Amino acid sequence: xxxxxxxxxxxxxxxxxxxxxxxxxxxxxxxxxxxxxxxxxxxxxxxxxxxxxxxxxxxxxxxxxxxxxxxxxxxxxxxxxxxxxxxxxxxxxxxxxxxxxxxxxxxxxxxxxxxxxxxxxxxxxxxxxxxxxxxxxxxxxxxxxxxxxxxxxxxxxxxxxxxxxxxxxxxxxxxxxxxxxxxxxxxxxxxxxxxxxxxxxxxxxxxxxxxxxxxxxxxxxxxxxxxxxxxxxxxxxxxxxxxxxxxxxxxxxxxxxxxxxxxxxxxxxxxxxxxxxxxxxxxxxxxxxxxxxxxxxxxxxxxxxxxxxxxxxxxxxxxxxxxxxxxxxxxxxxxxxxxxxxxxxxxxxxxxxxxxxxxxxxxxxxxxxxxxxxxxxxxxxxxxxxxxxxxxxxxxxxxxxxxxxxxxxxxxxxxxxxxxxxxxxxxxxxxxxxxxxxxxxxxxxxxxxxxxxxxxxxxxxxxxxxxxxxxxxxxxxxxxxxxxxxxxxxxxxxxxxxxxxxxxxxxxxxxxxxxxxxxxxxxxxxxxxxxxxxxxxxxxxxxxxxxxxxxxxxxxxxxxxxxxxxxxxxxxxxxxxxxxxxxxxxxxxxxxxxxxxxxxxxxxxxxxxxxxxxxxxxxxxxxxxxxxxxxxxxxxxxxxxxxxxxxxxxxxx
Numbered sequence: 001x002x003x004x005x006x007x008x009x010x011x012x013x014x015x016x017x018x019x020x021x022x023x024x025x026x027x028x029x030x031x032x033x034x035x036x037x038x039x040x041x042x043x044x045x046x047x048x049x050x051x052x053x054x055x056x057x058x059x060x061x062x063x064x065x066x067x068x069x070x071x072x073x074x075x076x077x078x079x080x081x082x083x084x085x086x087x088x089x090x091x092x093x094x095x096x097x098x099x100x101x102x103x104x105x106x107x108x109x110x111x112x113x114x115x116x117x118x119x120x121x122x123x124x125x126x127x128x129x130x131x132x133x134x135x136x137x138x139x140x141x142x143x144x145x146x147x148x149x150x151x152x153x154x155x156x157x158x159x160x161x162x163x164x165x166x167x168x169x170x171x172x173x174x175x176x177x178x179x180x181x182x183x184x185x186x187x188x189x190x191x192x193x194x195x196x197x198x199x200x201x202x203x204x205x206x207x208x209x210x211x212x213x214x215x216x217x218x219x220x221x222x223x224x225x226x227x228x229x230x231x232x233x234x235x236x237x238x239x240x241x242x243x244x245x246x247x248x249x250x251x252x253x254x255x256x257x258x259x260x261x262x263x264x265x266x267x268x269x270x271x272x273x274x275x276x277x278x279x280x281x282x283x284x285x286x287x288x289x290x291x292x293x294x295x296x297x298x299x300x301x302x303x304x305x306x307x308x309x310x311x312x313x314x315x316x317x318x319x320x321x322x323x324x325x326x327x328x329x330x331x332x333x334x335x336x337x338x339x340x341x342x343x344x345x346x347x348x349x350x351x352x353x354x355x356x357x358x359x360x361x362x363x364x365x366x367x368x369x370x371x372x373x374x375x376x377x378x379x380x381x382x383x384x385x386x387x388x389x390x391x392x393x394x395x396x397x398x399x400x401x402x403x404x405x406x407x408x409x410x411x412x413x414x415x416x417x418x419x420x421x422x423x424x425x426x427x428x429x430x431x432x433x434x435x436x437x438x439x440x441x442x443x444x445x446x447x448x449x450x451x452x453x454x455x456x457x458x459x460x461x462x463x464x465x466x467x468x469x470x471x472x473x474x475x476x477x478x479x480x481x482x483x484x485x486x487x488x489x490x491x492x493x494x495x496x497x498x499x500x501x502x503x504x505x506x507x508x509x510x511x512x513x514x515x516x517x518x519x520x521x522x523x524x525x526x527x528x529x530x531x532x533x534x535x536x537x538x539x540x541x542x543x544x545x546x547x548x549x550x551x552x553x554x555x556x557x558x559x560x561x562x563x564x565x566x567x568x569x570x571x572x573x574x575x576x577x578x579x580x581x582x583x584x585x586x587x588x589x590x591x592x593x594x595x596x597x598x599x600x601x602x603x604x605x606x607x608x609x610x611x612x613x614x615x616x617x618x619x620x621x622x623x624x625x626x627x628x629x630x631x632x633x634x635x636x637x638x639x640x641x642x643x644x645x646x647x648x649x650x651x652x653x
Contacts (some may be wrong), residue, residue, distance in 0.1 A: 008024055011024065013045050013046075013049050014027075014046070014049055019031045019041065019051075020051045024191065025046075026044060026045060028043070029051065033058035036060060036095075037059060037060055037099070037102075038064050039059050040058070041057065042055045054100070056100050059099070060105075061265065062092070063088065065364060067108060070108075070112040070113065070116075073112070073113070073116045075123075078128070079127065080100070080208065082128050082135075085131065085135050086135045092134075093138050096144075098146075099147065100148075103147050107139070110171065113178060114174040114177035118177065123498075124182050129179075132175075133189055136171070136175060140233050140236055141193060141233065141236070142233060144237070148237050152167075155580070159615055168239065169295030172257075175257065176259070179257060180259055185198070186225075188231060192232075194230070195209060195604075196227070196228070197227070198227045198228075199225070199226060204216070204218050205217040207228070209228055209230045212271070213271055215228060215256075215268070216270075217266070218380060224262045227257075227259045228257070232254070235251035235322075238251065241291075241294075242299075242324060243297075244492045244607045247296075249282070250275065250278060251322050252274050252275055252322065252323055252325035254271060254272075254410075255321070257319070258319070259317045259318075260318055264317075265316045265317065266314070268305070268315075269313045270311070271311045271312075273309070273323075276309075280467065281307045281323055281532055281648060282304065282325070283302040283304050283321070283323060284321070284323065284324050285319045285322075286319065286322075303315075333583050335577070335579060338582045338586060339582045339585075341586070345589070345590055346388055346586055346590055347389075349589040349590040350385040353377070354378065356597055357381075360606045361608065362417065368453050369436050372432050372456055372460065373432065376428055378462065379460075380422055381592055381593075381596075383422040384419075384589055384591070385421065386418045390414040390415045392410065393416055397492050398491050398492050409485060412486050412492050412494060413472055417472040418468075420471060420508060421465055422507060422588075424465070424468050424508075426512060428460045428464050430515065430516040430520070433519065434522065434529065479498075479499040485499070506562065510562060513562075514559075516555075517555055553599075557588075564577055592606060
């Protein structure tokens with residue numbers, strides 16, 4: 001054995017790998033193939049200490065010999081060569097499907113066969129075509145899925161290259177080209193993985209192939225040949241890559257090649273659905289020119305006609321067709337009603353909340369803690385209101401026939417930012433509660449010696465908007481260049497499948513929920529342990545009780561809401577979780593109004609005082625909430641119309 005020694009002063013990053021050995025950063029190592037294989041395996045040493053960018057160029061020796069023979073075929077050797085190719089492929093199926101290099105070599109052989117078929121001296125007879133389909137069928141079996149995943153992964157990593165030939169796309173194109181050179185005979189070929197039918201037709205053509213695809217062509221006027229190739233498992237070979245390079249779609253029907261000796265500009269396909277849990281069907285054909293030659297599924301010229309127990313498509317051209325479906329973005333009328341009605345209630349509640357805060361704003365500024373609490377509530381309401389507005393904008397963008405990616409990205413950024421701001425302002429409110437609790441119950445002071453109102457406002461705004469801005473900017477900066485910021489299904493929200501960008505919202509939100517719950521436990525413990533006797537501290541305690549009560553309701557509510565959101569990621573097909581999440585998520589504004597604003601007895605008192613003042617009724621004092629409550633109680637009983645201020649009486653000893 002020849003051994004190459006590489007001497008270096010650089011540090012070994014990748015160490016003692018059983019296949020590639022040791023190497024320095026970016027070192028390209030070569031490893032020999034197993035017995036009966038020729039070629040090499042290569043890998044590059046990465047900064048993480050792992051060998052990456054692995055290339056398996058090992059090819060079965062017999063297949064390599066056939067590849068060399070395929071470069072020099074003629075009319076005499078052609079039929080015998082195809083027989084040897086199919087025999088070797090079928091007999092060595094397990095070794096073939098486990099070797100990406102061997103699959104690649106067989107695809108190159110089929111491409112050479114397609115090129116040779118151009119010669120007028122070469123005929124593709126029924127026997128020759130059967131051998132070709134037997135060979136191709138082995139490459140589409142379930143055992144080959146991992147090898148095709150490796151080959152397609154290499155294609156995807158070079159998707160931005162100027163020119164790149166995809167092995168899977170070349171495989172399909174070779175079969176299309178070979179099929180177009182069949183002799184003008186009618187015949188049927190049935191192999192374990194591929195079915196071929198060739199026939200003539202004059203009248204409207206309708207046929208069912210493999211009990212899974214029905215094709216309907218109207219009358220064309222004169223006799224024509226039609227060739228249909230139906231693949232049982234071509235979804236193992238072709239990636240479900242559409243024009244937007246999404247990764248969430250699934251090939252959910254048979255792949256068929258349809259060719260005709262004449263022009264056909266109106267054809268209908270009815271596909272049986274493989275997985276009934278998927279939705280969002282698209283009628284597509286394989287466009288070999290997408291992504292600079294890599295190829296991908298394109299819906300140009302095809303229209304979805306119906307989508308019930310099966311999918312019917314109408315197209316104005318012939319080529320290779322199938323249907324793509326998605327596990328997400330399912331049309332659910334119940335979810336739609338819950339979401340949009342709930343968001344409407346939420347937005348109306350938030351507007352009412354802000355109006356109430358504007359009415360009582362002057363009166364709540366007298367107490368620092370009360371003032372800061374209402375600042376938090378206002379910013380929580382504003383953040384959620386703007387987030388809901390952007391949610392509606394994003395939904396409108398997503399529902400458009402052509403999704404504007406730039407607009408969708410902008411909507412996603414603002415939804416992400418303002419939803420985070422909601423949680424960070426809740427955190428600011430909890431930290432205010434904790435600080436004032438420590439000040440009152442441990443420090444013995446209320447205002448003196450602590451942070452000023454201006455300082456606490458600066459901290460609140462820095463935390464409430466600065467934290468979300470940093471997270472949102474970092475998220476878009478990291479994921480947008482890889483086109484992994486928004487979801488692939490045309491939904492204006494953070495991506496999950498490619499980049500896990502959604503974690504940039506879920507992790508901060510749920511972390512804040514946990515922190516707030518811990519703060520609540522500490523505050524409740526201190527309040528129950530110590531009492532306050534000073535009147536100013538008593539007023540302070542009242543405000544802190546209001547804050548604690550609001551957080552005690554809103555924190556678990558928001559935590560449950562986004563916990564259900566995480567549940568939809570874990571089980572996207574669970575309708576119960578999806579409906580529960582939509583219901584809780586759409587009513588957040590209503591809960592803020594009820595438990596953030598109206599649950600405060602003084603807020604209700606001030607509102608009643610404002611109403612009586614505006615109607616000409618005189619009250620004792622705008623600042624005396626007990627008199628206002630007395631009025632309110634009597635007013636409810638219907639026993640009073642006005643309250644007159646009594647003159648002060650002098651007390652005599």
